Amino acid sequence: MVAGGYFGRALVVDVGGSTATGTALELDDRVLRGYLGGVGLGTWLLHRLAPPGTDPLAPAAPLAFVFSPLVGTPLTTSAKFAVVARSPLTGLLTDALASSRFAIAGKLTGHDAIVVRGRADELSVVLVDADGVRLEPCPELAGLPAADAETALTARFGRGWNSAAIGPAGERGVRFATISHDGRHAGRGGLGAVLGAKNLKAVLVRAGTKAAVADAPAVLAAARDLRERSFGPATKKYRELGTLANLLAFNAVSTLPTRNFTAATFDGAHRLAAEELHELRGVARNSCASCSIGCEHIYSRKGGGSQRMEYENVFALGPMCGVSDPDDVFAASARCDELGIDTISAGGTIAWAMECAERGLLDAPWLRFGDGAALLRALDLIGSRSGVGELLAQGSRHAAGVVGGGSIDFAPQVKGLELPGYEPRTLQAMALGLAVNSRGADHNRSGAYEADLSGELDRLDGGDPHVAAAVATEDRAAVMDSMILCKFLRGVFTEPFDEWAALLRPVTGWDVDADELRATARRIVLAKRVFNLRAGATAADDTLPARMLRTPLQLASGRAATLTATTLQAMVDGYYRARGLDAAGRPDPAALPDLLLPDPHPADPQPADPA
Amino acid sequence: MGDGDGAAGLVLAGGRSSRMGTSKAALEWHGSTLLYRATALLARTVPGPVLVVASPDQELPDLPAGVEVVEDPVEGVGPMQGIATGLTALDGRAAAAFVCSTDMPFLHPAFVRRVLAGLAGPGTDVALPFARGFRQPLAAGYRTGLAPLITSLIAQGRSRPGMLYEHCTVARLEDADLLADPDVARLDPALDSVVNVNEPADYAEARRREPAPVQVQCFGALAGAGRRGPRTLHVATLGSAAAAVGLELDRHVVAALNGDRITRDPGLPLVAGDGVAFLSADAGG
Numbered sequence: 101m102v103a104g105g106y107f108g109r110a111l112v113v114d115v116g117g118s119t120a121t122g123t124a125l126e127l128d129d130r131v132l133r134g135y136l137g138g139v140g141l142g143t144w145l146l147h148r149l150a151p152p153g154t155d156p157l158a159p160a161a162p163l164a165f166v167f168s169p170l171v172g173t174p175l176t177t178s179a180k181f182a183v184v185a186r187s188p189l190t191g192l193l194t195d196a197l198a199s200s201r202f203a204i205a206g207k208l209t210g211h212d213a214i215v216v217r218g219r220a221d222e223l224s225v226v227l228v229d230a231d232g233v234r235l236e237p238c239p240e241l242a243g244l245p246a247a248d249a250e251t252a253l254t255a256r257f258g259r260g261w262n263s264a265a266i267g268p269a270g271e272r273g274v275r276f277a278t279i280s281h282d283g284r285h286a287g288r289g290g291l292g293a294v295l296g297a298k299n300l301k302a303v304l305v306r307a308g309t310k311a312a313v314a315d316a317p318a319v320l321a322a323a324r325d326l327r328e329r330s331f332g333p334a335t336k337k338y339r340e341l342g343t344l345a346n347l348l349a350f351n352a353v354s355t356l357p358t359r360n361f362t363a364a365t366f367d368g369a370h371r372l373a374a375e376e377l378h379e380l381r382g383v384a385r386n387s388c389a390s391c392s393i394g395c396e397h398i399y400s401r402k403g404g405g406s407q408r409m410e411y412e413n414v415f416a417l418g419p420m421c422g423v424s425d426p427d428d429v430f431a432a433s434a435r436c437d438e439l440g441i442d443t444i445s446a447g448g449t450i451a452w453a454m455e456c457a458e459r460g461l462l463d464a465p466w467l468r469f470g471d472g473a474a475l476l477r478a479l480d481l482i483g484s485r486s487g488v489g490e491l492l493a494q495g496s497r498h499a500a501g502v503v504g505g506g507s508i509d510f511a512p513q514v515k516g517l518e519l520p521g522y523e524p525r526t527l528q529a530m531a532l533g534l535a536v537n538s539r540g541a542d543h544n545r546s547g548a549y550e551a552d553l554s555g556e557l558d559r560l561d562g563g564d565p566h567v568a569a570a571v572a573t574e575d576r577a578a579v580m581d582s583m584i585l586c587k588f589l590r591g592v593f594t595e596p597f598d599e600w601a602a603l604l605r606p607v608t609g610w611d612v613d614a615d616e617l618r619a620t621a622r623r624i625v626l627a628k629r630v631f632n633l634r635a636g637a638t639a640a641d642d643t644l645p646a647r648m649l650r651t652p653l654q655l656a657s658g659r660a661a662t663l664t665a666t667t668l669q670a671m672v673d674g675y676y677r678a679r680g681l682d683a684a685g686r687p688d689p690a691a692l693p694d695l696l697l698p699d700p701h702p703a704d705p706q707p708a709d710p711a
Numbered sequence: 712m713g714d715g716d717g718a719a720g721l722v723l724a725g726g727r728s729s730r731m732g733t734s735k736a737a738l739e740w741h742g743s744t745l746l747y748r749a750t751a752l753l754a755r756t757v758p759g760p761v762l763v764v765a766s767p768d769q770e771l772p773d774l775p776a777g778v779e780v781v782e783d784p785v786e787g788v789g790p791m792q793g794i795a796t797g798l799t800a801l802d803g804r805a806a807a808a809f810v811c812s813t814d815m816p817f818l819h820p821a822f823v824r825r826v827l828a829g830l831a832g833p834g835t836d837v838a839l840p841f842a843r844g845f846r847q848p849l850a851a852g853y854r855t856g857l858a859p860l861i862t863s864l865i866a867q868g869r870s871r872p873g874m875l876y877e878h879c880t881v882a883r884l885e886d887a888d889l890l891a892d893p894d895v896a897r898l899d900p901a902l903d904s905v906v907n908v909n910e911p912a913d914y915a916e917a918r919r920r921e922p923a924p925v926q927v928q929c930f931g932a933l934a935g936a937g938r939r940g941p942r943t944l945h946v947a948t949l950g951s952a953a954a955a956v957g958l959e960l961d962r963h964v965v966a967a968l969n970g971d972r973i974t975r976d977p978g979l980p981l982v983a984g985d986g987v988a989f990l991s992a993d994a995g996g
Contacts, residue, residue: 336991345931348930348931349931353971353973353988353990559973560971656970
């Protein structure tokens with residue numbers, strides 16, 4: 101009997117020529133309970149379905165849309181799905197979350213995940229519902245932004261269908277292209293390029309069944325309680341100003357990456373601040389599907405139109421590129437949405453290119469820090485993969501390899517993924533989280549900045565407490581991203597693992613408790629690392645750009661924020677010990693059976709010879 | 712030694728407080744205590760550990776997290792005994808220490824840093840201010856390596872500070888030397904750092920003083936309800952600053968001191984020139 105909230109199967113869609121076929125992949129209770137859903141189950145599916153050595157953009161590379169036991173329940177923020185694949189930007193596992201009705205409709209096709217493989221002969225869409233799978237050509241959608249494609253697809257197939265679509269950048273293989281639905285992006289790691297490489301503009305899903313939970317009245321009661329708590333002080337920031345509230349605060353504590361991490365404060369920060377924009381611009385609030393927080397803040401643009409603004413896109417397209425004019429940043433954000441590219445990687449790569457141009461390493465004299473028009477021109481070139489955009493569409497790590505001249509030292513990336521808006525030198529628990537995370541430089545799978553900004557440790561003096569904080573926040577993220585709940589809820593939980601277990605019990609019927617979820621978290625984190633090791637990652641990848649480790653930042657207080665390679669390595673070593681890894685970042689072979697992975701792999705560590 | 716690099720803090724809390732008539736360590740100071748203020752101020756200033764030297768079985772008020780207490784095994788010998796005990800406890804942990812008594816409510820970090828910088832000269836053992844007309848052995852910097860010498864001198868009955876200074880290299884810091892430091896000149900122009908309170912009248916007068924001006928700004932969702940923009944407040948502690956802007960330092964609020972240290976300690980001492988940023992603890996996005 102399948103646990104509540106699950107169907108016990110994934111649908112594997114094989115696309116080839118002008119057809120698509122679906123095959124059910126049974127998911128037994130051990131796997132579902134061991135990985136929950138979302139990024140956890142997605143990791144297991146990639147282990148199961150990704151042939152070793154497959155190029156991320158090859159037809160055989162699987163792209164998994166993964167749901168969770170909570171999707172479709174009345175629990176607030178639960179309408180989320182994960183997209184998991186091998187990243188064309190990093191070559192490693194990547195997973196991105198998005199919130200929308202696509203999650204609910206996708207799950208109610210009767211599957212816990214939908215995995216797409218293969219390649220269509222012409223630009224097409226895959227449609228999945230309870231009746232099956234089919235492929236429909238859609239050459240007329242070529243070059244359309246994802247939002248326009250969604251509109252066209254709804255007109256063509258009907259309002260019951262929800263589509264996860266790519267923009268022109270995904271079609272053209274930009275390695276940080278996104279997949280989006282209803283304006284929400286599965287943004288990081290280039291998942292849009294993976295879908296584009298299959299010659300698919302979108303995956304459409306339509307609900308056709310129901311998912312039963314184990315104890316519906318108890319789920320409803322839990323949902324009421326969680327909803328009530330979601331209105332409290334822990335989410336006030338997100339409700340009132342949204343994530344953009346970070347910008348001025350981060351500037352005040354020297355952790356706002358500026359001009360490609362050459363500074364941690366930005367003179368023009370006040371112009372981009374939520375506090376300022378709220379007064380000067382019309383602003384509307386919106387929520388994701390099934391969410392009671394309402395973190396989206398949508399600002400009016402000069403000359404008409406509106407734009408949803410978040411901290412990460414403003415940081416990346418503003419201070420990171422030295423741009424302080426809000427209209428330039430709004431326009432750049434809109435352009436990223438239209439093209440379907442990740443704002444963080446776009447801003448980071450362009451900021452790197454601006455520094456290269458100013459140093460004479462890149463023949464693009466028009467590309468200068470602070471020039472909003474140049475920023476927009478660079479985005480267009482990336483979207484069309486023309487001129488310097490062909491180089492920048494590969495991301496900063498690859499581009500630095502081409503440009504040379506030591507530019508890799510200031511390419512703002514870890515494992516190929518561009519850094520989010522958290523300065524590692526002034527947030528040294530986060531520095532570790534960024535260095536070791538399997539996705540690359542990432543703020544959603546490692547929230548160690550919480551510890552840095554809590555006052556419970558010295559954020560400028562990385563050491564053992566920072567290791568413990570990085571491990572703890574990574575564990576919490578692994579569970580939240582798998583069961584799936586929005587991280588903006590994290591502050592409402594005082595005993596998170598206990599409270600999450602209490603949410604899962606009435607949904608699934610399992611007697612799950614906090615200790616089991618802690619073990620689940622460790623399993624998910626380790627399974628991701630094992631995937632990456634199999635894909636060729638080594639301990640040398642668990643680091644930060646040389647700039648961070650060589651150049652201190654001077655703070656207004658008089659202290660210097662210094663993060664040396666020695667300090668970082670000591671923390672990485674501590675992280676390995678805490679995770680039960682050896683000095684090369686590899687797991688103890690005895691830990692592998694607990695990962696419930698489908699097959700042993702030649703790259704797995706082998707038990708020591710007893711002789 | 713420059714800017715307090717590697718230095719520790721040492722607060723002498725023993726002594727009879729006979730003129731005050733009550734334990735000076737526990738005297739109230741703007742919602743905190745004199746000892747809390749002295750130790751927390753050193754903790755925010757020096758990079759090394761902060762120690763309190765207490766009399767045997769002395770009852771101490773609450774101390775900031777991380778502050779250590781060492782008991783002075785010998786009572787009634789005077790401050791040199793306390794200095795020797797403290798410096799001995801710091802052996803191997805810090806090269807030097809700023810030493811002060813518990814009853815200096817206007818001690819400023821700029822003064823502490825300037826005194827410790829006085830140890831930078833070659834072979835200098837003690838950086839000794841002569842401020843406001845008096846030698847200040849309990850607002851001075853000492854090399855931790857002096858502990859055996861002080862202990863030896865006390866054993867010989869030579870327990871007055873001047874007797875130590877005869878046997879080591881002392882950097883004498885006059886008012887002019889101290890005020891040549893631009894931070895000291897700007898933030899502690901009257902050298903109030905060395906003011907101590909010995910009698911109830913001293914304490915009452917010090918307590919009546921208006922706290923120094925501090926720049927306070929709230930950010931993000933905390934900046935609602937008329938709290939937007941920087942403001943100047945006369946507050947002695949972080950808790951007072953939070954209360955003045957209508958905030959509670961609960962788990963949803965933190966403060967950044969001078970854009971650097973993040974804390975929610977309501978007893979954190981604030982001094983002239985400080986900037987406090989109140990932030991939502993639910994950082995990130």
